[in-house]
Amino acid sequence: MRTPQRGRSPRRASSARRRLLAGGTTLATVLALGLGPAAAQADTAQLPILVTVDNVRAHMENLQTIADYNGGNRASGTAGYDVSAKYVIDQLKRAGYKPKKHHYEFDAWKQHSTPELAVTKPKEREFTAGDEFNTMTYSTGGDITAAGVPVNPDSAESGCAAGDFTGFPEGAIAVIKRGGCTFAQKTQNAADAGATGAVIFNNVEGTIAGTVSRLSDIPVVGTTDKVGADLLAVGGKLELRLKVDAEVVTESSYSVIAETRGGKKDNVVVVGAHLDSVEEGPGINDNGSGTAGVLETAKQFAKLGTPKNKVRFAFWGTEEQGLVGSTKYVESLSDKQLDDIALYLNFDMIGSYNYGRFVYDGRGELAGSLRPPSGSAAIQKTFEDYFADQGLVSEPTEFSGRSDYSAFMAEDIPSGGLFSGGDAVKSEQQVEYYGGTAGMDFDPFYHTPDDTVENINWDSVDELSGALAYSVERFSKSTLPVNGVAPRTLHAPAQAGNEFDRQGDLWLR
Structure with missing residues (x-):
C-alpha cells in the first residue's frame, strides 16, 4: 500500500533556533530575530526534545505485542486491556510515579447475535446488518413484525416532538428521520406514543453508528439514507420485521491515574488518553498512539523537577463503550476536587495513516462544536502557536463529544487537545497542508483489525507528540491565559538595615 507523503518534523523544523538558545542566546535576542514570545517559549521548552518519536514508537510496538498475544485486541474487560494497564503502570513506576487504578462499575450493552431488519409486505426484502443498518447501542432486545409508519419524515426534526406522533397507530414500528435531537429522545417519544420499535434513517449518506445512551424501552436501529428512502417509497402498506438480541449487564473496569508529587494541588493540569481498543483490533492508532504519547511525556516530565502546577496523567478505560472511564472519574470527584482542575488536555489518535494536524475547537467556531468552557480558546491558541512556530499548518476540529474531554467540559473545565483524523475524508487542500x-479517510484502518503498528504515520506521531509535550510543559508552569491563575512569585521579606529610605516621594529616614 502506498505510504502517504510525509511532512517535516517539528523537531527538525526549529532545530537551528533551539541550537541558538542552547548556546546562550537571550530572550531579547530571540525577540530581535522576529521569533516572538510564542516562538521563544516553544524553543526553550525541554519536553518536546526529550519526548522522541523513537520512544513513543517503542510503547506502541509493545502495545501491539500485548494485543498479538491476547486475542488480537486491548478492549476493556479483556486480558489485552489488563496487560496494557500493567505495562503503563510498570512504566510509570519506573519513572517515579505512584499510579493508582480508579475502579468503577457500569452498564455494559451486549448484542448476542446479528440484528435483522426486513420488509415483509407488500414485497419481501432483507437489509444487511453493517452495510445498510446497525443496532443503536443500548437498544433493548425484541422481535417485532408490525406496520412501518413514517413520523413527519419531511421535517429536519422528525420525531423530536410528541406532536409528531399524533394519530400514530399503537403497536406500529416508527420510521423516523435523523436530525434535530438525540436518538434517545426520538426513540423515547416513539415508545411513549405506543410504538413497538423504531427505525431511524440517516439524513446524510451512509450508515449510522449511534447510541441511545441508556437501555431503551423499544428496539431501535439506524439505517442508511437510501434504506430510509426505500421504506418511505413503499407507502401505507409497509410492514417491517425488526429483531434485536441484546441486553445490558453490569460490568466493572478501571482507569490508571498518576500525578506529580509536587506542584500546586489547587491548580491541576489533567492530561488524558484512553487505553482501551475496540474488540475488532489492537487499536494502535486508536488509541495506542495517544496512550504512548502521554506515557512517554509523563516519563520524561519526571526528569524536569518539581512543577509549579501539579500534573495528573490519566489512561482511561472503557472509552469505546461510551466514554465510561473518564465520565466515572469526573463523577467521583467532589466539587472542591473539580474546582482544583485548571484544565484538561485530551489526546485520542495522533498517528493516523493519512493524517492531519487537528486542534480541538476551543473558540467554538465550528458548526458541530459544543460551546467550550471559557479558557478553552487559550488552549487552542497554545497548540496553534506551537505548530506555527514549527512552520506547520493546523486546523480546528469539532468539540462534538466523541472523546474523553466530554465529561470535563460538562463540568465547565477548560479543555483542549489534538487529533490526527479518523473516518472523515481528506480534501485536496488538506493534501497541500499535510501530504x-x-x-481517502484520514485513518482508513479506524476500528478495524488493521489498526496496527504497520499502518501508523510516524511523521504524525512525531509532530503531534511534540505539541503534546510542549503543552504539558507550558501549562505545568502557568495556566494564566486559561483560568487566570498566575504563577506564584515569592519575595524575600525585608531584612533589618535593608529597608527602603522612601515611601513614594516622602523620605522615611
Whole structure:
C-alpha cells in the first residue's frame, strides 16, 4: 500500500533556533530575530526534545505485542486491556510515579447475535446488518413484525416532538428521520406514543453508528439514507420485521491515574488518553498512539523537577463503550476536587495513516462544536502557536463529544487537545497542508483489525507528540491565559538595615 507523503518534523523544523538558545542566546535576542514570545517559549521548552518519536514508537510496538498475544485486541474487560494497564503502570513506576487504578462499575450493552431488519409486505426484502443498518447501542432486545409508519419524515426534526406522533397507530414500528435531537429522545417519544420499535434513517449518506445512551424501552436501529428512502417509497402498506438480541449487564473496569508529587494541588493540569481498543483490533492508532504519547511525556516530565502546577496523567478505560472511564472519574470527584482542575488536555489518535494536524475547537467556531468552557480558546491558541512556530499548518476540529474531554467540559473545565483524523475524508487542500491522499479517510484502518503498528504515520506521531509535550510543559508552569491563575512569585521579606529610605516621594529616614 502506498505510504502517504510525509511532512517535516517539528523537531527538525526549529532545530537551528533551539541550537541558538542552547548556546546562550537571550530572550531579547530571540525577540530581535522576529521569533516572538510564542516562538521563544516553544524553543526553550525541554519536553518536546526529550519526548522522541523513537520512544513513543517503542510503547506502541509493545502495545501491539500485548494485543498479538491476547486475542488480537486491548478492549476493556479483556486480558489485552489488563496487560496494557500493567505495562503503563510498570512504566510509570519506573519513572517515579505512584499510579493508582480508579475502579468503577457500569452498564455494559451486549448484542448476542446479528440484528435483522426486513420488509415483509407488500414485497419481501432483507437489509444487511453493517452495510445498510446497525443496532443503536443500548437498544433493548425484541422481535417485532408490525406496520412501518413514517413520523413527519419531511421535517429536519422528525420525531423530536410528541406532536409528531399524533394519530400514530399503537403497536406500529416508527420510521423516523435523523436530525434535530438525540436518538434517545426520538426513540423515547416513539415508545411513549405506543410504538413497538423504531427505525431511524440517516439524513446524510451512509450508515449510522449511534447510541441511545441508556437501555431503551423499544428496539431501535439506524439505517442508511437510501434504506430510509426505500421504506418511505413503499407507502401505507409497509410492514417491517425488526429483531434485536441484546441486553445490558453490569460490568466493572478501571482507569490508571498518576500525578506529580509536587506542584500546586489547587491548580491541576489533567492530561488524558484512553487505553482501551475496540474488540475488532489492537487499536494502535486508536488509541495506542495517544496512550504512548502521554506515557512517554509523563516519563520524561519526571526528569524536569518539581512543577509549579501539579500534573495528573490519566489512561482511561472503557472509552469505546461510551466514554465510561473518564465520565466515572469526573463523577467521583467532589466539587472542591473539580474546582482544583485548571484544565484538561485530551489526546485520542495522533498517528493516523493519512493524517492531519487537528486542534480541538476551543473558540467554538465550528458548526458541530459544543460551546467550550471559557479558557478553552487559550488552549487552542497554545497548540496553534506551537505548530506555527514549527512552520506547520493546523486546523480546528469539532468539540462534538466523541472523546474523553466530554465529561470535563460538562463540568465547565477548560479543555483542549489534538487529533490526527479518523473516518472523515481528506480534501485536496488538506493534501497541500499535510501530504497524503485526497479522497481517502484520514485513518482508513479506524476500528478495524488493521489498526496496527504497520499502518501508523510516524511523521504524525512525531509532530503531534511534540505539541503534546510542549503543552504539558507550558501549562505545568502557568495556566494564566486559561483560568487566570498566575504563577506564584515569592519575595524575600525585608531584612533589618535593608529597608527602603522612601515611601513614594516622602523620605522615611
